[in-house]
Amino acid sequence: MSVNHAMARLEARIPTDLHAMLKRAADLQGRTMTDFVVAAVREAAQHAIEEAEVMRLSTQDQIAFAQALISVPMPSSSLVKAFSKRKQLLGDESQANREAKAE
Numbered sequence: 001m002s003v004n005h006a007m008a009r010l011e012a013r014i015p016t017d018l019h020a021m022l023k024r025a026a027d028l029q030g031r032t033m034t035d036f037v038v039a040a041v042r043e044a045a046q047h048a049i050e051e052a053e054v055m056r057l058s059t060q061d062q063i064a065f066a067q068a069l070i071s072v073p074m075p076s077s078s079l080v081k082a083f084s085k086r087k088q089l090l091g092d093e094s095q096a097n098r099e100a101k102a103e
Helices: 016-028 033-053 059-070 077-090 093-102
Strands: none
Touching: 016 033
């Protein structure tokens, strides 16, 4: 069974010297110019997305992050009151929802 992929058209005006370079590179790889350009654009797009989505931390930031995970502070009295009030308002419903999601 074959998968039908939707296609879209992309056009770009480029300098003739760049066109010649792309044609030569495609020929050297034994590919069509379209195949070469699509592969290069896909790779560049994936790289740009990865760069934007990956969080990079300095060594100092990594240490601070790890310390925050390891050394969890005790909840403040305000937070304890807030959770107590929440429990009063929602009752056991919130616990039942958590257990249902865990299953």
